[in-house]
Amino acid sequence: MLCAVAEGIRRSSETIIAANDADMARASGLDPAMLDRLRLDSARVEAMAAAVDDISRQPDHLGAVVDQRELPSGIRLEKRRVPIGVILMIYESRPNVTSDAAALCLKSGNCVLLRGGSEACRSNLAIVDAIRPALEAADCVDAIGFVDPSDRASVGQLLAMEGRIDLAIPRGGPGLMKAVAETARIPVIKHDAGNCHVYLDASLEGLEESARAIVVNSKVQRPGVCNACETLLVHRRVADGVLPVIARDLLERGVEIRGDADTRRLVPEAAAASEIDWKTEYLDLVLAIRVVKSIDDAIDHIERFGSGHTECIVTSSEKAADEFLRSVDSASVMINCSTRFADGGEYGLGAEIGISTNRLHARGPMGAEDLTTFQWVLRGDGQVRS
Amino acid sequence: MLCAVAEGIRRSSETIIAANDADMARASGLDPAMLDRLRLDSARVEAMAAAVDDISRQPDHLGAVVDQRELPSGIRLEKRRVPIGVILMIYESRPNVTSDAAALCLKSGNCVLLRGGSEACRSNLAIVDAIRPALEAADCVDAIGFVDPSDRASVGQLLAMEGRIDLAIPRGGPGLMKAVAETARIPVIKHDAGNCHVYLDASLEGLEESARAIVVNSKVQRPGVCNACETLLVHRRVADGVLPVIARDLLERGVEIRGDADTRRLVPEAAAASEIDWKTEYLDLVLAIRVVKSIDDAIDHIERFGSGHTECIVTSSEKAADEFLRSVDSASVMINCSTRFADGGEYGLGAEIGISTNRLHARGPMGAEDLTTFQWVLRGDGQVRS
Numbered sequence: 001m002l003c004a005v006a007e008g009i010r011r012s013s014e015t016i017i018a019a020n021d022a023d024m025a026r027a028s029g030l031d032p033a034m035l036d037r038l039r040l041d042s043a044r045v046e047a048m049a050a051a052v053d054d055i056s057r058q059p060d061h062l063g064a065v066v067d068q069r070e071l072p073s074g075i076r077l078e079k080r081r082v083p084i085g086v087i088l089m090i091y092e093s094r095p096n097v098t099s100d101a102a103a104l105c106l107k108s109g110n111c112v113l114l115r116g117g118s119e120a121c122r123s124n125l126a127i128v129d130a131i132r133p134a135l136e137a138a139d140c141v142d143a144i145g146f147v148d149p150s151d152r153a154s155v156g157q158l159l160a161m162e163g164r165i166d167l168a169i170p171r172g173g174p175g176l177m178k179a180v181a182e183t184a185r186i187p188v189i190k191h192d193a194g195n196c197h198v199y200l201d202a203s204l205e206g207l208e209e210s211a212r213a214i215v216v217n218s219k220v221q222r223p224g225v226c227n228a229c230e231t232l233l234v235h236r237r238v239a240d241g242v243l244p245v246i247a248r249d250l251l252e253r254g255v256e257i258r259g260d261a262d263t264r265r266l267v268p269e270a271a272a273a274s275e276i277d278w279k280t281e282y283l284d285l286v287l288a289i290r291v292v293k294s295i296d297d298a299i300d301h302i303e304r305f306g307s308g309h310t311e312c313i314v315t316s317s318e319k320a321a322d323e324f325l326r327s328v329d330s331a332s333v334m335i336n337c338s339t340r341f342a343d344g345g346e347y348g349l350g351a352e353i354g355i356s357t358n359r360l361h362a363r364g365p366m367g368a369e370d371l372t373t374f375q376w377v378l379r380g381d382g383q384v385r386s
Numbered sequence: 387m388l389c390a391v392a393e394g395i396r397r398s399s400e401t402i403i404a405a406n407d408a409d410m411a412r413a414s415g416l417d418p419a420m421l422d423r424l425r426l427d428s429a430r431v432e433a434m435a436a437a438v439d440d441i442s443r444q445p446d447h448l449g450a451v452v453d454q455r456e457l458p459s460g461i462r463l464e465k466r467r468v469p470i471g472v473i474l475m476i477y478e479s480r481p482n483v484t485s486d487a488a489a490l491c492l493k494s495g496n497c498v499l500l501r502g503g504s505e506a507c508r509s510n511l512a513i514v515d516a517i518r519p520a521l522e523a524a525d526c527v528d529a530i531g532f533v534d535p536s537d538r539a540s541v542g543q544l545l546a547m548e549g550r551i552d553l554a555i556p557r558g559g560p561g562l563m564k565a566v567a568e569t570a571r572i573p574v575i576k577h578d579a580g581n582c583h584v585y586l587d588a589s590l591e592g593l594e595e596s597a598r599a600i601v602v603n604s605k606v607q608r609p610g611v612c613n614a615c616e617t618l619l620v621h622r623r624v625a626d627g628v629l630p631v632i633a634r635d636l637l638e639r640g641v642e643i644r645g646d647a648d649t650r651r652l653v654p655e656a657a658a659a660s661e662i663d664w665k666t667e668y669l670d671l672v673l674a675i676r677v678v679k680s681i682d683d684a685i686d687h688i689e690r691f692g693s694g695h696t697e698c699i700v701t702s703s704e705k706a707a708d709e710f711l712r713s714v715d716s717a718s719v720m721i722n723c724s725t726r727f728a729d730g731g732e733y734g735l736g737a738e739i740g741i742s743t744n745r746l747h748a749r750g751p752m753g754a755e756d757l758t759t760f761q762w763v764l765r766g767d768g769q770v771r772s
Contacts, residue, residue, distance in 0.1 A: 069734060071727075071732065071733075071734065073723075073727075075723050075727065077733060077734075082715070084745055084746070085715075085745065162567075166745050166746075167745075167746060181548075181571065185567065187573075187744065187745070187746050189746075207768065209768070210767070210768030213768060213770050214768065214770060216770075217770035217771060218770075221770070221771055321765075325763060329468075329471075329761075330761070331760075331761065331762060332761070332762040332763075332764065333761065333762070333763050333764070334764045334766070335763070335764065335765045335766065336765065336766045336767055336768055336769075337459075337461050337764055337765075337766025337767075337768070337769040337770070338769065338770045338771050340770070340771040341457075341459075341461065341764055341766075341769070341771055342762070346457065346771070347457075347463060347762065348455060348457065348463075358573070359470055359471065359552050359553075359573070359759045360470070360552075360553060360573050360575075360746065360747040360759060361746040361747040363759050363760050363761070363762075364760070364761075364762045365762070373745045373746060373749050374717075374749050374750070375715075375716070375717065375718070375719065375749070375750075376717060376718040376719070376728070376733065376749075376750045376751070377711060377718075377719050377721070378718065378719070378720045378721065378723055378727055379707075379721045379722065379723075380720070380721065380722045380723025380727075381596070381722055381723075382593065382595070382596030382599060382600065382722055382723070383722075383723040383724065383727070384599050384600060384602075384603035384604075384607070384723070384724040384726070385603060385607055385724050385726040385727055385732070
């Protein structure tokens, strides 16, 4: 069925792109990051189909036995994976979430209610239409529901359906997160902001070029997504050497820099950063930079302003890497590689339903396995408890 | 430290029992199931200490690597267990929850705020006092906090502390569950009601005696706890043969029976059951009995009235067992053994923090491993994403 879903998307590529063009035409007032997330072209539609193919080839987690033993009484115990149930997916902009979420929920035996943003409504409907024949052929067309985004009251009603809907997964900006948090009576796994940091440590011997590449990649490669870097922290011992070079790299790529006083001394083009900058997920070609006195100061800054999504340390010191890892309480910690790797596909999970900023059930990139829960099965031959 | 905690409980056994006597004296108005849960004697205090010892001997889940691989780019990925953080435990009556929860949270690297019921306040305080010297010796006395139950506003304030408290675990009756659900802004793992069923299938060849023993054990062995059986469903093909015998077993043990018309025909002592009985978690020596036409009727009854905690089928048919297992969506499914086995200790998890009726993160008996979450660690040497 999933192969047929992918085929359906490929076959409808032109229809999907035409619907997306209509959405884009109406969305001209949105900011560039939003527009980038909304836009589809034939390469992105093919990537959507390829992600579904990839999910179809992943191992099947349903029924997988994750624990088994014989109890002293002779009872055979099994803990096995079962579907969560009905999942409400609430998201904005990126139409590929429609096919990713549908395929991941089908793979894991769940039903999904898709509630995308009104700005992507035509794109999302075209994708659901492209998928539907595959569901009809498998006689499970009810496994996917499309929630009309123009009916604004429906989200609140759905979020209150305790016992009927088992999980809500909101993916989007702070407004959406706040609305869901205030309304939801059903369990929620948030896919919230990524205020991600790269920290350049005092020990950078031999890593100066890597540091440049990691900072530029983390900021510039796709600035509109949640694993992009938003603040660069630089140890003052290496700031004189690396900051001007990195700043030039960034400025050449059109990045606007906002820095503290030490940064502005080294990078005259930098505007003054305020506390608001430390808190902001720009999702744009803007980077806040701060020079710190120590690794502890970097860790404190991350604890105070970070969102627990993804942080990176660039260091040649194993001790510093260990301290960073032990102290930074984020879903993903990168040692000497780009924050942009924080992604289900990169982690080998196949497509992801999102990147969870919850601490419970799923944390960080969340794939099909995380869309299951457990059931305990005990097989006896008449045992009773004494 | 956990061994010292267990030792502290043993050393303070008399003080704890004296404090419990004072609680019991004030609690004489409570119902028998509540009183049974509240009561401590030297055997129960020793069982509390033994549970802590047991937890100390369990494997350490912190830092355990649950997934690792090398990514195509050469980055080494690890998914490892880390503590959840600060856990708010809200519970009623049973004072052993105090030491179980404390030991399990310490074992898994968490801080815990203990908010027991006011009826058990002296017992709980005595237990915390008995534990404290062990914490002081290990310089982590702040890992356990005691919330004064007489300050009724504090629970609501604590449940609203998003970002400060990572998880609330309520264990108790419907009133507590409703209050928590309405107030909580932090994640909650409920330990809600167990409206557990035993279903006696049409195929009982050779299992008639087992059926008797399982029904009696599931109902009578400890009626005041959540894995006790509350409704018995009997296939009409075997009802004539087994129901009168089982009813006599139950009546002899003081069980009050409430049955449907078919049951009352076979068991004249049975009172008439109404829909309220199908919904009720008696936590007492009362059993509802219904004669069903088919296994599908039994499954429908469980789906409609059950709480998803634990259900049991007694059958000699593998086909019936498979159908029951596939269709009954409960945390634990027992095939030919007592519902009373649904317990962390019985499952080999050591003491349990409770039995989760949530579908997410932890389902069914919840031990120390379920009190951890994950962190992804990526170690590279300069990789960037292309």
